[in-house]
Amino acid sequence: MTGEREIEAVEQWFRRRGLPAVVRGRPARLLVRTAPAVVFAAAWQLLTAVLSAVDGETDADFDRLMDNDLFALGYGGLLLGLVVVPGLGSWLTARWVRRKLVDRGGTGTAAVVAAVFVVVVPIVDGVVDGESILLGFGAQLAILAGFFAAAFVGVGSIVGWALRAAFRQIRLLGELTSRVLPLLLLFTVFGFFTTEIWQVGAALPRQRMWVVAGLFAVVAVVFLLAMLKAEVTRLTQSPTVPVGLDKLRETPLAPFLADGVPAGRPPLTKLERANMTLVLVLTQVLQTFVLATVMFVFFVVFGIIAVQHSVIKAWIGRDPAGGTLFGIQLPIPQELLHVSLFIAAFSGLYFAASTVTDAQYRTAFFDPLADHLAVSLVARDLYLARLPRVS
Known part of the structure; x- marks a missing residue:
């Protein structure tokens, strides 16, 4: 008979892995x-x-x-x-x-x-x-x-795990961006010095610029959802196998291993499938956000160094306005912030699309996450086997 404290420890373990939907008890x-x-x-x-x-x-x-x-x-x-x-x-x-x-x-x-x-x-x-x-x-x-x-x-559990996973994967950004950034910088630096992009940045109010960036973000998420949803379906439809049992021996599920892995897998609920897809999507979205932030900071600094106020005035036909970000005044022209934000949003979309079609990225990124889900699915089988009234 499994004790209440053991079950509680297992449920906390699932929440820390970003899978609160697996937990049958209320938080x-x-x-x-x-x-x-x-x-x-x-x-x-x-x-x-x-x-x-x-x-x-x-x-x-x-x-x-x-x-x-x-x-x-x-x-x-x-x-x-x-x-x-x-x-x-x-x-x-x-x-x-x-x-x-x-x-x-x-x-x-x-x-x-x-x-x-x-x-x-x-x-x-x-x-x-x-x-x-x-x-x-x-x-x-x-x-x-x-x-x-x-x-x-369980939103906090999902976001927390995605943040930790994205942080662990940041080391891959150097390898990934070394392939993505050269061509990306070639286009973006060339576009940065065109008059039209500065005129568009000067004409658009901040709210409209956020809408443009949001549109790029939505398209990127659609790319990711199309692939990651299929990955989750493939993993969850596979039969229960004793994969990753060694990784469970140092977890609160260790006492459950004595009886072995159940032969059958209880069907996943729609909420569980959505939870597993969401943690994968959030992890990749956070990585894309890091890349976009790097591009934004780069072009802001690059613009401060390379583009004088007189040049901005010649491009947009008036003196540059004082810059603000999230209501905070910055010693940076507003037009430079808008242009950098547009380029960063485009770079994020490009990065997300390239990672969807990059086989090496799949090996570097999806294999660890697929292993995470495989171990979590076996842990779910062990957990639900101790809760017959629910499973």
Whole structure:
């Protein structure tokens, strides 16, 4: 007879592998599970509030402040903190959450974090930016409720595993981009110096530019879905085999191995199939996002070095506007940000399409993920065999 604590440990193992749909029990202790997302959102909101407060009311004020070397250094430090602190804080909190879920503790600390998010952040926004504190309370409560809903359906588990898998696969980007980037840079650098792309970037408002980038992203996801869905179908339709049993001996499923792998596999639910497809798609989407971000940063830096304001003025017929990103003022022309964003979105689409048709990429990327799913499927068979009332 399998104990409750053993089953709970196995279910937590499935969630950590990004497969909450396999788990038959309802998720518990949602307040603790939402802590990483709450920390990320709180850190992001607090830092953006500070940046908005110190950057001046107009572009002229910002330009004047940036002429002060000390202010420019401090503002650059805040921008770096905005990039690093939320992600680092969320990662450290996630490590803490994993320990507390095993110990069944941490509720008090998680409650304090949630209270800071709901109460302190709106007060800081109200003091710094003059926002309505009452409306801020309501907005933060709505966001917290969204985090609870996401934790209940297992979104956090899926995103967490996809992030870890993408991080492990980042080492492959050097090999992949060495084949993809030369031809890609040839086209993109040539296009970067054409007048038309700057005129389009200057004419489009930021909202329309995000729509264009979103269209590229949708096409890339369609490419990935078409292939990854077929991969999941092939793996899940294969009969149960004792694959990867050695990898389960150091997991909470080790006690289940004594009886061997069940002869038959319980049919996968539609939700389980969707879950397995989603973790694969998210992993590849995150890799594509990394490549697109690298291209965006490259062209922003390249534009700052190679393209003078007078040249931009000649291309677009007016002085370049001050740049903003996510509501934060940057010492970069808006037109350069738009052109770099367009090229980055196109590069992401190109990268996603090339990886779909690249046999070497399939070996480097799909084999580890296919092994992950194969081991997870055997673990699912062992898990459900101990839950006859469900399976």
